[in-house]
Amino acid sequence: MLLKSVNYVRPESVTEALDILSSNEGAAPLAGGQSLTNVLKHRVASVDLLVDISALSELRTITRAGDGSLEVGACVTYDEIDHSPDVRAGHAILARESSHIEDQQIRNRGTIGGNCCLSDPTNNLPPLLVALDATMNIRAVGGTRHVAAEDFFKGYFLTALEPGELLVSITIPPIPVGGGAGYVSLSVATDSKTIVRAAARVRVDGVIEEVRVVLARVASVPIRHHAMEEALRGVAPTAELVRAAAELIGSDVEPIADGHGSSDYRRKMARVVARRAVLAAIEEGGRK
Numbered sequence: 383m384l385l386k387s388v389n390y391v392r393p394e395s396v397t398e399a400l401d402i403l404s405s406n407e408g409a410a411p412l413a414g415g416q417s418l419t420n421v422l423k424h425r426v427a428s429v430d431l432l433v434d435i436s437a438l439s440e441l442r443t444i445t446r447a448g449d450g451s452l453e454v455g456a457c458v459t460y461d462e463i464d465h466s467p468d469v470r471a472g473h474a475i476l477a478r479e480s481s482h483i484e485d486q487q488i489r490n491r492g493t494i495g496g497n498c499c500l501s502d503p504t505n506n507l508p509p510l511l512v513a514l515d516a517t518m519n520i521r522a523v524g525g526t527r528h529v530a531a532e533d534f535f536k537g538y539f540l541t542a543l544e545p546g547e548l549l550v551s552i553t554i555p556p557i558p559v560g561g562g563a564g565y566v567s568l569s570v571a572t573d574s575k576t577i578v579r580a581a582a583r584v585r586v587d588g589v590i591e592e593v594r595v596v597l598a599r600v601a602s603v604p605i606r607h608h609a610m611e612e613a614l615r616g617v618a619p620t621a622e623l624v625r626a627a628a629e630l631i632g633s634d635v636e637p638i639a640d641g642h643g644s645s646d647y648r649r650k651m652a653r654v655v656a657r658r659a660v661l662a663a664i665e666e667g668g669r670k
Contacts, residue, residue, distance in 0.1 A: 456495025
């Protein structure tokens, strides 16, 4: 299906883009366009004006601060994340997961900001960013605000962004010594949508000192499983104790049912991927 006629503008700065977005009710930002273009082609939604931000240099940077934290511009592509020495130096898991999103053509165009702002429950990066305790940096004409990734995703295709606002970058804190991150997905096939996935960040110092466990595809947004986290804090990082903690994932999650699996199947598989993600995080931390 052909794209319906739509007005288009390519601002030369973030400031100009914000002015346009705030003064045009039917305007929408265009980054990589991997999802938005298809949405418009299939008439799922419509916009009056596309504001192309893909070439704005302000949104295309990757910066590693002295404390090891990482700031990634919203229009940085998956391929750029994959090949960034700064990302690989301290957040290798982000590079790894970006390296196999869809195919190479999509990785060349798709952006981290677009992946997050779409808020599709099947997308790869949101649960990982929640596990890594990332902060979403949002600008409007009136200034900048910062929203934890955990609070950014509000529902199916719904985020904390208000009209006229733009996600400009994502800040990811350093993974400390003794810390690691894990990410596990269960899919029908290599190129198919994920049935369920989990991301984890763990810091071990004799026992598990810090832990974040995030589940995706069991709700409309990535969710932390606080009961599993609480069961893991202060215990030895053994496979048996991690397995026992994962068994706490139960009726407190209500996954959707579809042709790829029932709600109960997804719930059971959530325990499996959560356990594997935590063990992967522990193993990575032990290598540092």
